[in-house]
Amino acid sequence: MSIPLIPTKNSVVGSATAPTAAQIPNNGQFAVNAFTGRAYMRTEGGNSVDPARVTLSGDVTGATATATSEAQGGTVAATVAKIQGRTVASTAPTSGQALTWNSGSSQWEPGGGTAMVGFNRIINGAMVIDQRNAGVSVTPTDGAYTLDRWQAGLTQASKFSVQQNAGGNSGPTGFANYLGATSLTTYAVLAGDNFGIRQQVEGFNFADFGFGTAAASSVTLSFWVRSNLTGTFGGSLRNSASNRSYPFTYSIAAANTWEQKTVTIAGDTTGTWIGATSGIGVSLNFSLGAGATFSGTAGAWAGSNYTSATGATSVVAGIGNTFYITGVQLEKGTAATSFNARPYGTELALCQRYCRPVGWATGQAITTTVAYFPCFGVVLRATPTLSSASGFQITSANATQLSGSSATVSGVSGDGSVIIGITVASGLVAGNASYNSPQGQLFLAEL
Numbered sequence: 050m051s052i053p054l055i056p057t058k059n060s061v062v063g064s065a066t067a068p069t070a071a072q073i074p075n076n077g078q079f080a081v082n083a084f085t086g087r088a089y090m091r092t093e094g095g096n097s098v099d100p101a102r103v104t105l106s107g108d109v110t111g112a113t114a115t116a117t118s119e120a121q122g123g124t125v126a127a128t129v130a131k132i133q134g135r136t137v138a139s140t141a142p143t144s145g146q147a148l149t150w151n152s153g154s155s156q157w158e159p160g161g162g163t164a165m166v167g168f169n170r171i172i173n174g175a176m177v178i179d180q181r182n183a184g185v186s187v188t189p190t191d192g193a194y195t196l197d198r199w200q201a202g203l204t205q206a207s208k209f210s211v212q213q214n215a216g217g218n219s220g221p222t223g224f225a226n227y228l229g230a231t232s233l234t235t236y237a238v239l240a241g242d243n244f245g246i247r248q249q250v251e252g253f254n255f256a257d258f259g260f261g262t263a264a265a266s267s268v269t270l271s272f273w274v275r276s277n278l279t280g281t282f283g284g285s286l287r288n289s290a291s292n293r294s295y296p297f298t299y300s301i302a303a304a305n306t307w308e309q310k311t312v313t314i315a316g317d318t319t320g321t322w323i324g325a326t327s328g329i330g331v332s333l334n335f336s337l338g339a340g341a342t343f344s345g346t347a348g349a350w351a352g353s354n355y356t357s358a359t360g361a362t363s364v365v366a367g368i369g370n371t372f373y374i375t376g377v378q379l380e381k382g383t384a385a386t387s388f389n390a391r392p393y394g395t396e397l398a399l400c401q402r403y404c405r406p407v408g409w410a411t412g413q414a415i416t417t418t419v420a421y422f423p424c425f426g427v428v429l430r431a432t433p434t435l436s437s438a439s440g441f442q443i444t445s446a447n448a449t450q451l452s453g454s455s456a457t458v459s460g461v462s463g464d465g466s467v468i469i470g471i472t473v474a475s476g477l478v479a480g481n482a483s484y485n486s487p488q489g490q491l492f493l494a495e496l
Contacts, residue, residue, distance in 0.1 A: 132157055140384070149386040158384040169389040170254050171333070172198045172399045174272075174377035176226040179213045180404055181491070186212035188233065194495060196228050197400040200249065202334070202356070204242045208234055208365045209337055211246070220375055221273045221307035223388070227375035230337055232365045243356050244337040244365050245284075249496040250379070251430065252289075252323045255330030258316060258381060260288070265316025270333070271385035273376040274299070275307045276364070283336045283347070283361030286314060287354065289329035293320035296358040298347045309376070311385040317350050327430050329496050333379060337372060338363035401427045403495045407435070407469075407487040414477040419443055419453075421469045421485050428465040433458055433492035440488045441471050446481035453485075458492070467492060 065082070068089055073080050080089045129137055135157060137148070142159035151158045178197040187193075188210045189201035195211040203209075214220075215229025230246060238244070258266045268286070276282075279301050287294040295317070299310040323330060336357030345355035364372045376388045391399075405427070412421035441453030453471040460468045471485060 151384055168380055169378045170250050171248055171377050171379045175224055176228045176375050178397055178400045184213045186210050198248050199228055200247050202245045202247055208236055224375045227373045230372045232368055232370040235368045236365045238338045238340045238363055240340040241342045242340040243343040245334045245356055247332055247334040249329045249332045252326040252328050252330035256325035260317045261320055261322035263318055265318045266381050267316050267383045268314050269380055269382055269385045270312045271378045272374055273307050273309050275373040276301050277304050277371050278362055279304050280362045283357035285334050285356050287332040288320055289323050291354040293317055294353055294355040295350050296345045296347045296355045298358045313383050336361055338365040398427050402430050405492050407490040410485050412483055414479055414481045414483050416479050417472055419471045419483050422466050429461055429494040431494045432461050433494040436491040436493055442486040443473055443483055445477055445483050449476050451476045
């Protein structure tokens with residue numbers, strides 16, 4: 050790279066020393082040491098020569114760059130306008146940010162952090178994990194989980210279904226899976242109605258945003274969405290008590306077409322946010338229809354329980370309406386970065402902190418109860434419940450097949466072991482070993 054700059058003076062040829070005041074006689078004159086390439090400028094004082102800071106601009110991939118100088122500083126600092134022919138944003142980075150490509154704005158921008166893996170606070174944002182339903186369509190009840198970490202919220206039953214890859218469409222480029230919600234009726238929402246899909250982020254994974262303090266960080270939400278409807282859609286962020294919320298909107302311009310959306314939200318400096326605990330740090334909601342009680346003015350924090358924005362489109366308003374979503378990312382800062390695609394095993398392990406199969410295990414008979422200690426590599430968020438307390442199959446020491454009538458979980462150890470007791474009517478010999486064969490039961494430790 051060459052710099053088309055003609056120096057006023059040069060220092061001695063072949064010398065690495067700085068030019069003298071005599072060699073740069075006038076204040077503000079600029080000189081370059083032709084041997085080292087270092088730049089200098091005569092300061093206002095007139096009696097000394099200080100290193101000048103040189104600022105470069107232009108395309109790094111091109112043949113030339115232009116330069117200007119400042120009469121301060123002791124190092125050469127380059128300002129790069131482009132990398133690989135693509136513009137670099139002028140936004141100043143904050144501590145820990147790295148330069149990443151933003152496909153939405155088509156430029157390099159500060160974003161993410163020094164630890165790029167895990168900067169997306171959403172788990173299963175690419176909708177690849179579906180432990181409960183394995184791709185089968187379900188009509189959820191209020192609070193039921195659909196795809197892993199994605200919970201349904203509803204005030205009227207049987208208004209929509211949820212399925213991984215509903216309708217058999219292709220996802221947007223780079224995404225093989227999506228969550229699909231389909232309206233099952235034509236329903237006019239009432240004032241107190243609320244329908245949506247949400248993810249509740251654990252406090253440990255959100256505490257560094259500093260919500261509820263003067264230093265609260267901005268948050269940027271990005272995602273891909275598709276619907277047979279067009280217009281303005283809504284959603285919100287809420288705290289654990291649901292008494293602080295931020296309704297937001299986004300627009301779908303073309304029907305049945307994948308579109309990427311970005312929403313930037315200023316951090317909430319007031320309200321109660323739980324911080325670094327295993328409770329709900331923040332709740333992200335995508336509305337499928339909300340009445341006046343749950344709808345608020347978009348673009349501002351409010352001391353209310355809003356799940357959507359006033360005037361947003363209602364998906365449940367017409368039978369067969371669809372709402373598909375994937376590539377959901379929630380990150381710190383004001384710029385959306387490329388989706389943080391984690392390895393499948395990593396994503397599964399993150400999901401299994403909240404939901405995982407019971408698994409086969411050996412145990413010891415205690416009268417009519419068998420105690421089992423299945424151990425997992427992932428520690429559950431809290432002492433779990435069972436998706437079903439019956440249906441366990443027990444093989445006793447003499448190979449007798451027994452059916453468990455009930456089961457209870459009494460605790461979780463620090464290494465991830467779960468203590469579970471299964472009761473059978475008869476057939477056990479105290480002290481003998483036995484074998485538990487679960488029938489699809491899950492440990493649940495959701496928020």
